[in-house]
């Protein structure tokens with residue numbers, strides 16, 4: 029009942045605030061469109077697993093800038109699935125077969141590059157392997173690879189900002205205190221916020237995802253519902269984090285100052301850039317950033333067509349993040365009412 | 368026999384090392400208008416927040432209607448108007464009112480009736496559909512009062528309710544407070560304006576966190592041999608400084 033009152037009020041506030049609605053719903057579409065138009069990848073050194081490859085061909089491949097690794101067929105398949113390898117070159121009855129992991133177009137191109145440059149005469153020159161893709165395919169482009177991550181980033185960023193600012197306003201204009209002078213429980217307050225924002229987040233994610241898939245032609249191998257689930261959990265993390273950090277801001281400007289501190293590093297570690305190219309001593313940071321898990325799950329569903337078994341780990345970690353932040357929120361609300 | 372409406376028993380409040388209130392005791396037995404009078408920074412807001420249950424006393428205890436505060440259930444019986452208006456600017460007056468009413472468990476026909484009644488009481492019935500950010504300071508103050516009244520509380524705590532309200536409306540509001548009292552509501556009204564003091568049944572003079580004196584306006588004036596509340600307060604205030 030009281031939770032419903034809060035939910036309703038948040039929805040009403042949104043409906044009166046057309047600009048925020050536009051920010052939430054239209055800004056992501058605009059940026060996504062721009063990115064899809066202009067994005068271009070750079071050079072990347074692929075890892076290729078070799079199974080029973082004749083030594084002249086191996087020698088020729090070593091001249092390319094690919095990392096090579098000789099291993100058994102079973103192990104090669106495992107590592108390919110785990111994305112530890114970008115491709116595996118196998119010889120089946122003397123015929124070369126190249127299987128690409130396929131979900132990252134930059135890697136795909138780098139692998140194929142290594143083979144087109146084989147040339148230079150000799151035995152290796154004539155090698156034209158049969159090409160397979162584990163996921164994705166030839167038509168997978170950079171935008172397909174980055175799109176799911178961008179989707180996660182947008183949901184996280186806009187929900188963080190809007191919830192942080194609106195909760196900050198509740199703090200600074202005294203309504204938070206006034207609301208807590210009523211018989212409302214602190215937990216009910218947080219729940220009301222979650223439902224109110226949850227509704228807008230679902231609409232936002234559905235809109236962004238549908239626009240990306242149907243208008244911008246983003247690769248979509250898995251289920252739309254999983255995408256919505258992941259973005260919703262990710263949004264809850266952003267919402268609870270925004271609420272929490274608003275405690276440490278005195279005005280809107282200070283809330284925006286959290287962007288380079290909280291959002292930008294997450295973007296760097298979210299998988300938008302290949303983690304292998306980031307120095308080892310900082311790459312552990314990715315494991316403490318919620319966006320990393322959200323992006324991983326979204327890529328899993330959208331590119332590799334993963335189902336629940338592929339994403340439950342990521343969703344679980346995100347839920348854990350949200351729970352911790354929620355608990356901290358309920359605690360910090362004690363500042364306003366000691367009950 | 369009924370318990371007193373309010374019992375404040377040797378209450379002190381400290382924030383970190385800063386003492387904001389010390390040794391305040393006060394009892395309200397029956398419905399009345401009790402004025403808490405004192406300069407800005409005296410500790411009035413801190414005291415009423417403890418009565419509402421938003422702060423805990425550092426020492427001593429407070430009972431409202433026989434129940435020790437803070438108590439969540441008790442908050443349903445208390446109407447609170449904060450010193451600064453706490454309203455949602457994007458929403459209309461009606462939407463603000465409805466939201467707070469629901470927090471107090473009102474719904475349906477009762478909510479609608481109560482909303483109409485309090486809007487009329489504060490003279491905002493024609494502005495109900497306007498967004499609050501278009502309101503003047505006085506209109507916001509009146510809406511805050513309407514919100515404090517929406518659930519028909521037995522105990523009303525108003526923190527400087529008449530700041531920024533013109534004299535004519537101020538008189539009307541005080542008439543309303545009188546009517547509420549006649550209907551069995553107890554009111555605590557804080558103020559730093561002395562001329563409002565005469566309209567209270569009893570007064571508590573507060574300064575630097577101490578309750579200097581307590582009594583009807585007539586009693587306080589007689590005790591200090593003065594003719595206005597302003598002079599009476601100065602006498603008590605002077606004594607406070609000497610100590």
Ligand SMILES: Nc1ncnc2c1ncn2[C@@H]1O[C@H](COP(=O)(O)OP(=O)(O)O)[C@@H](O)[C@H]1O
Nearest residue numbers: 382385387405406407408409410411412413414
């Ligand atoms: N949360 C707090 N932390 C520290 N000091 C406070 C806090 N709240 C109030 N005070 C201090 O207590 C004193 C009394 O404040 P207040 O109760 O607002 O006075 P009044 O309402 O009479 O103007 C002021 O000096 C104020 O700075």
Ligand SMILES: [Mg+2]
Nearest residue numbers: 411412413450
């Ligand atoms: Mg005050």
